[in-house]
Amino acid sequence: MQAFGRFLLDLNWNVLSQLPDCQKMCDLFYDIILMGLNTIFPQKSVKLHCRDKAWITPEIKLLISQRQKAFALGNTIEYNKLQNKAIHVVKQAKSKYFESQVNHLKNSKPRKWWSAIKNLAGFSLKPAFHSAEVNGTILQGRDLALAVNNGFLAATKSLPPLSITDKLSVEEPTVLYPISVVDVESRLKAVKSNKAPGSDSLPNWILNNFSMEISEPVTMIFNASIKQAQVPMQWKEANVVPVPKISSVTDISSDLRPISLTATLSKVLESFPFQWIMDTIKSQLDPK
Numbered sequence: 001m002q003a004f005g006r007f008l009l010d011l012n013w014n015v016l017s018q019l020p021d022c023q024k025m026c027d028l029f030y031d032i033i034l035m036g037l038n039t040i041f042p043q044k045s046v047k048l049h050c051r052d053k054a055w056i057t058p059e060i061k062l063l064i065s066q067r068q069k070a071f072a073l074g075n076t077i078e079y080n081k082l083q084n085k086a087i088h089v090v091k092q093a094k095s096k097y098f099e100s101q102v103n104h105l106k107n108s109k110p111r112k113w114w115s116a117i118k119n120l121a122g123f124s125l126k127p128a129f130h131s132a133e134v135n136g137t138i139l140q141g142r143d144l145a146l147a148v149n150n151g152f153l154a155a156t157k158s159l160p161p162l163s164i165t166d167k168l169s170v171e172e173p174t175v176l177y178p179i180s181v182v183d184v185e186s187r188l189k190a191v192k193s194n195k196a197p198g199s200d201s202l203p204n205w206i207l208n209n210f211s212m213e214i215s216e217p218v219t220m221i222f223n224a225s226i227k228q229a230q231v232p233m234q235w236k237e238a239n240v241v242p243v244p245k246i247s248s249v250t251d252i253s254s255d256l257r258p259i260s261l262t263a264t265l266s267k268v269l270e271s272f273p274f275q276w277i278m279d280t281i282k283s284q285l286d287p288k
Contacts, residue, residue: 005210015028021228022230022232025220055094055097059089060090063082067079067083129256132249147252149240151252152240179272184268185211188215193208197263198237198262199234199238202264202265204264231266235263236266240258241258
């Protein structure tokens, strides 16, 4: 964590101001951040089995492997030592897992508490959506993804396509609303680290833990985006997850609900114009 923080602090973000538009600024920002992220926090392959308990970690598996190796070699002293250690570590991991999953719900609504208990017991697990029957054919993999995509797009097929040349004529604003570095840092700090990120591959814990270090370049991109009336392509894309409305999907166009995961930075940017508009019209809204 400290190494990544030092990496960010050593960067000179003034180079962003020399770029012609917010798209190129955003491209360079992501290239630098993801390069540092992949270098300092490289991805690690972990082997998991479908029957592994939720509290079993790679460290526990390594300890069990060492124990079994000692047993195979007939090293009784080492085996007993590792056996006792494995029992202790598993018991501790199991206790921490249940505590983290349920203990914090004791003072919440009973429904949430019982829902967590049922999930841990495996009573309310829903089968994953991996296949569906469409027109008498079982679809899987890429074919299923294309069918789901077409089903979601069916709702807008009757609408004429948008034309990027048709723009509303608006007057130049008399009042400018520059976004400050302090405000951006505050909103990045409020990002929930446990929420799923969007398609930009930038984890929320980076935005939260390093809000101070990245607030300057993010502010530069935000202000450029608003001034140029453009939104970077990374913030227009989303990971769309099909969630079944019923247990057995028979009609893709009506039995699935699309859940879109957009880039967190796009949501942070949207929050500023939303606040400006609300501050302007708040006095005209019916309090009821």
